[in-house]
Amino acid sequence: MAPKSAFRAVRDIDAAPQPSAHPQLVLEFAHVEARSEHDFMVCAGNALAFGHVRAFPNWPGPLTLIEGAAKSGKSHLAGIWAARAGALAAGPDDLETLSRRGGTRPVVIEDADRLPYDEAGLFHLLNQSMRDERPVLMTARLPVGEWPYRTDDVKSRARLAAHFSITVPDDILLSQILVKLFADRQLLIDPKVISYLVGRMERSNEEAVALVELLDRLSLTCGRAITRGLASEALAMRAQGDGDHFDPEG
Numbered sequence: 001m002a003p004k005s006a007f008r009a010v011r012d013i014d015a016a017p018q019p020s021a022h023p024q025l026v027l028e029f030a031h032v033e034a035r036s037e038h039d040f041m042v043c044a045g046n047a048l049a050f051g052h053v054r055a056f057p058n059w060p061g062p063l064t065l066i067e068g069a070a071k072s073g074k075s076h077l078a079g080i081w082a083a084r085a086g087a088l089a090a091g092p093d094d095l096e097t098l099s100r101r102g103g104t105r106p107v108v109i110e111d112a113d114r115l116p117y118d119e120a121g122l123f124h125l126l127n128q129s130m131r132d133e134r135p136v137l138m139t140a141r142l143p144v145g146e147w148p149y150r151t152d153d154v155k156s157r158a159r160l161a162a163h164f165s166i167t168v169p170d171d172i173l174l175s176q177i178l179v180k181l182f183a184d185r186q187l188l189i190d191p192k193v194i195s196y197l198v199g200r201m202e203r204s205n206e207e208a209v210a211l212v213e214l215l216d217r218l219s220l221t222c223g224r225a226i227t228r229g230l231a232s233e234a235l236a237m238r239a240q241g242d243g244d245h246f247d248p249e250g
Helices: 047-055 074-085 096-101 117-131 155-159 170-184 189-196 205-222 228-239
Strands: 061-066 108-110 137-142 162-165
Touching: 047 074, 047 162, 061 074, 061 117, 061 155, 074 108, 074 137, 096 117, 117 137, 117 155, 137 162, 170 189, 170 205, 189 228, 205 228
Parallel strands: 061 137, 061 162, 108 137
Antiparallel strands: none
């Protein structure tokens, strides 16, 4: 049997699917997102965080916090570091056990400001990290001062971390992000279409993810290549709030 990827042809700039009056059945095959260190796109907005991750184990202290918007690359960086450090990915129920057992094995805590972490458990793990020099990398969307914890205990420890903020992507990085997201879906897109999107879309990684997903579904469902015309339609749908609830039946 052919691999799943064989069922999904690359729709490149020369593709010219025949238009159809009826929406096509879309077979959902999971695309694999490239998340290795080689795949990370470095720019001015994330270079310091990337350099810090690569500098491990030569860190000035055990705690690191990477802050940035959704889909900004925090999890990608955390994954790169976890692979380098042999780190454990700690969930909300793991923190108290890890702090009680002690040790120095590195730990990743994703979305420290969002997931339902036990405040006492997180506080104890950060204390144990500082006491025993256990490396801990946290990610968060919000600044530490806005974390939703009842007391200042966790936040006071998080403020001691080496802190890196990932900023809004520039044109070059946003173009690279779009190319990568399309490539993850086995799509090769005309650079002119990429430039068209970059000049008109909301400047965030999260919007890039949503826009690529919408264009992929529009192309598959309507049997059309991803051209500037389809890109214009997708941008209009996103602006009107229709892209999140795309209905191929109209």
